[in-house]
Amino acid sequence: MEKLNIDPKSLLKGKVSNLSTARAYLLACSLLLLAMFLLVGVLLVSIAAHLNHDAGEHTRIDIENALQSVEKVAASTVKDYAFWGDAYIHLHQQVDVDWAFARQNLGSTLFTDLGFEGVFVVDASGRTVYSVIEGQLQAVAVQDWLPMPIEPLLAQAREAAVNGQALSRLVQADGTLAVLAAAALTPGIDPNVKAEAGPAAVLIFIAKLAPQRLVALGQEFGVQDLRVVPAGGVAAGVLSLSLRDNAGVVQWTSDDPGHQLLVLVVPLVIVAGLIFTLMAWVIQRRSTAAARVMDSNYATLQASRAALAVSEERFRDVAEAASDWIWEVDTQLRFTYLSERFDVITGLVGAKWLGLAADDLLTSDQGLLSAWFKDHARRPNAIVQCSYLCGGGELRICRLSVREIPGQGYRGTASDITEEVEARRRIEYLSQHDALTGLANRTRMQEFLEGKLKAVPTLERPLVMLSIDLDRFKPVNDLLGHAAGDDVLNQVSRRLQGCLRGDDLVARIGGDEFMLVVADMSSPLEVESLCRRLIDGIEQPFYLAEHEVFISASIGIAMAPADAIQAEELLRYADIALYEAKDGGRNTWRFYAGDMNARIIERRQLEADLRQAIKNGELRLDYQPRYRIEDKRLAGAEALVRWQHPRRGLLGPDVFIPIAEETGLILPLSNWVLYTACRAAAGWPEEVMISVNLSSTEFQRGHLVARVKAVLVETGLNPARLELELTESVMLNDEKVALNIMQGLKALGVRLLMDDFGTGYSSLSYLRSFPFDGLKIDRSFIRGLNASGGDQSIIQAIVGLGRALSLTVTAEGVETIDQLKALKDVQCDEAQGFYLSVPMNAQAIGELIAGCTD
Structure with missing residues (x-):
């Protein structure tokens, strides 16, 4: 058996080499992880910055929409008033303050109901001829209240009126942001009012956007703490929007979703970094102790896997911290991925929708999503609006941003815009409905009527x-x-x-x-x-x-x-x-009926003629003498107004007084009658009275006590010689107001007479409650009176009532000697009528008075 020779030095060298390799590999992995953490940090900051930027841009759009809606409503309101024939007559052709303010056509309700602090009318010369400040009639020029050049505004308003439009903008008024709406006065669609040549007067409405109103406006559009700041006072780091026309700068408090994202994710990243650092230290210890390449490789592999898991977790946290939910579909538009935010925002279970078609969840008014994706999804920044039923069964609306994944399908985000859509619908609803009653307004009614007329109604079904x-x-x-x-x-x-x-x-x-x-x-x-x-x-x-x-x-x-x-x-x-x-x-x-139009035109022509008659001196006064029955001495005269019409001849008061009362001309007409009568009577003997009739309309407006006092001062007439004749209708309108005015007249020293006594159902109570000095028996009772009986018992009862209340009793309409004898028998104080004298002009009454006093 062959002997195996192993060199211990080589083993030691291999061990050292393996240890160096393990350390080098561990160092490289550590540097890689450090770079990855740095990259993730940069990405997080970038994502946070983009989220904050996108939120700021959305908010800016919401603010612009809010301010534009305010401007649009103001422009529509001023247009309704400016393109009105009556306003053109009363504020351009002439300035009728009584029509505009006292009759509430352009009065205090524009402030109390609609919130316009400033209402101005500027004539062709640029002079402010009518102004209402915070519901009060004041003599304030628009240039003093609105520190800006007014001439370009007037020119633009008149130019816009040619196209049937009104002008609106944001301005600074009295140091406060305000919405200004202006429109030139035009006759509108009234064919009976003709536009005059030359520049038209301009109607200006100004509504201040006070801080509370700005905050409330911002909250309606989901914007917090909306406010106006000076151009030089914009705080650093606070979102702002510069308004056009140098109207100022608005700021608001941002939700800063990017900051919230960093608050949520950064601690997780730091914890992950600490964990990885600890793991690297453990691996290094194990590598050093064991010096084994396999252990070192295994530790590196484990570290890489852990880093990948943490990276996936990190990006998952980023996706779930966003306000939108993320989706992916395959080429068949079946959901392959839904972020966890889908469950939170929709109230649905995302896992149940995986594998199902997008058309089963989302509905678009542009048709099936499958068809829309094929036609539009390849475009950059493709966006489609969809609706769906949330987990609570309510219909919600979202905006889908779509990007194609070549060969794999599509992915994108979904933003919930339900509140934004509802706000737009609310604005559209208010533009066509009355804010108080919820009924259709003039705009909606016009559209509805035109639609019905297009259906061509017939005589059988009109x-x-x-x-x-x-x-x-x-x-x-x-x-x-x-x-x-x-x-x-x-x-x-x-x-x-x-x-x-x-x-x-x-x-x-x-x-x-x-x-x-x-x-x-x-x-x-x-x-x-x-x-x-x-x-x-x-x-x-x-x-x-x-x-x-x-x-x-x-x-x-x-x-x-x-x-x-x-x-x-x-x-x-x-x-x-x-x-x-x-x-x-x-x-x-x-x-x-067709003849109604002719009567309306005739009446309006008569109204226009009456305006000219007052200006051109076509009115005249006749005087009907009044005599004491006992000694037949002249007691006074009643002033009777007549109109010498250039085409119709002499017209009595029954023709034009009702028109004057309805149109507000009764005040200048009454002023002329009162002044002319008092001026004539000032030259008569002290014992001769002058009587002037008052309209009930003058008790409702016109500062009657001040007007009478001014005439008495100007003419020098002794107040005790002036008698004002009133009818029962004065008390019917408002007894308390009438009593206060009558007491004011009595304080001047004038006498008050109840005219047409006996024709009202409650005259007796009025005689007891109001400070009358005399009464005039209506001519309807005198007509059937004679010395042998007739209505003598009624007259006797009225005379007895007058004596009991210390009132002077005058009989009107005496036309025969029998009537005069009957009145003398019942001891009536005074009489007037054609039998005694017909009405006569100023010269004739002067000659009569002179003859009576010789």
Whole structure:
């Protein structure tokens, strides 16, 4: 047997060589692991930075959308007011503050209800002619309130109006970020209002975005602590967005998903590094002790496997810490991978969906995902919106980002955007619905009406347009407050909807005005039956806290195709019919007829003529003398206004006074009558009184006490010689307000007379409660009076009542000597009428007074 010779030195040399190799290999593995940890650290920081950047960009988009929605709503609101024929008449052709502010057409409700702190009207010369600041009428120029050049804004607003658009932007107003909306005043679609040549006045709305409002706006879009900072005060490291037009810079508090990722993953990486370090030290100890290559190789292999496991765990943690869930599908679009975030976000079990088709889970409005992937997934940054049922059974919406894996399938991420989509839908809903009642607004109603008209209604099955205006609604707001008024409007909305079918439309177009679009009405009788149900429903009492409120409604009806086939014309004709219904006594309805339009045009022409008549001095005063019956001496004269129309001749007050009361012209007309009468009477003897009639409208607005005082001071007339004649309607509107005004007039020293006594149902109580100095018996009682009887007993009772209350009693309409004798028999104080004297002009009454005093 051959002897085996083994050299101990060679064994020792091999051992040392194996030991060096093991140490070198261990060092290389350690350096590799160190490089890997460094790479992972860099990747984590990069991923965190990208997550923070993406979150910031998403937030910026949300903020821009929020601010754009505010601008869009403001522009739509100012456009509704600016493209309105009445606003063009009252704020461009002339500045009617009473129409705009007192009648709440552009008054304090723009601040209290819509949040516009500043409302301005700037005329063609750039002068602010109307301003309402925080609901208060003030004389403030827009340049003083808005520190920015105003001329370019006016030019842009007028240029935008040519295309039927309004202008909106973000500005700095009084040191606060605000949304500004401007539009040039135009006649809109009203064919009866003609646009004048030259630049139009511009209507400007400004709503401040106070810090609380910015925070609330940001929260609606998922943005925390949204705020405005000065351009030079942007804090470092805080996300910000510079607004256009130098409106400022907004900042917000970011969720910093990348920071959260680092907080979660970095400790894990550090622990893994410590573990690997310990393992390397153990392996080195074992290699040194054993000096065996196999042990060294085995330890290295184990270390590599452990490093790979930790690396996979690390990247799995990164994927699961993200806000999206990760997916992979094969070429047949069957799920091969779903990250654990899928279970958390969707509430579904990812393991059950592996192997199932993506079309079974996700639905897209662009068709099957399998078809979409074939056509679009190869494009870079391919994105598709999908919906699915989550584990709770609710419909959720997500955005899929897709990238192709050549020959293997597709992978990507899914982001939940349900709240974002719902916010967009909410904005779209608000743009077409009334915020108070939830009914369709004017925009939605216009679209619905045009759609119905495209279906071509027939005479047998017409399309019916009902224009409804509430009667006696204003006192609800005035006496009980706007909250009660809003409650009534909501109840009216429900009652109107209850009278219609599901495919009909109810819209609130502003204030207490509603529009109904009803199809397939077979006959006018069916329409009238609907109108009766609507009025009966509205007339039912409204219960508000401790109050029971009653209102009614007037309805105007226009039908297509009999009246019109265009939406604008149908709306206008329904409004014309509504006007006729109100003129016919309210609480009724009227069908549109061709002659209505002619009457409306004639009335509007008369209104325009009346405006010119007041300016051009076409009005005149006649004076009807009033005599004491006992000694037939002249006691005074009543001023009676007449209109010398250039084409229609002399018009009495019954023709134009109702128009003046309705349009607000009663105030300048009454001012002229009061001043002219007092100026004429100032030259009469002290014992001769002058009587002037007041409209009930003047008690509701117009600062009556201050106006009367100013006229008395300017004309120098002794207040005791001025008598103001009032009708019972003054007290019917608001007794408390009327009493305060009458007490103010009495404090000036003037006398108050109740006119047309006997025609109201509660005149006796008014005589006892209000500070009257006299009463005038209505001519209807005098007409049947004679010395032999007739209405003498009624007159005697009225005279007795007057004496009991220390009131001067005057009889109107005395036309015969028998009537005068009968009045003398019952000891009536004074009389006036054609038998005693017809009305006469200023010169004639002056000559009469001079003759009586000689």
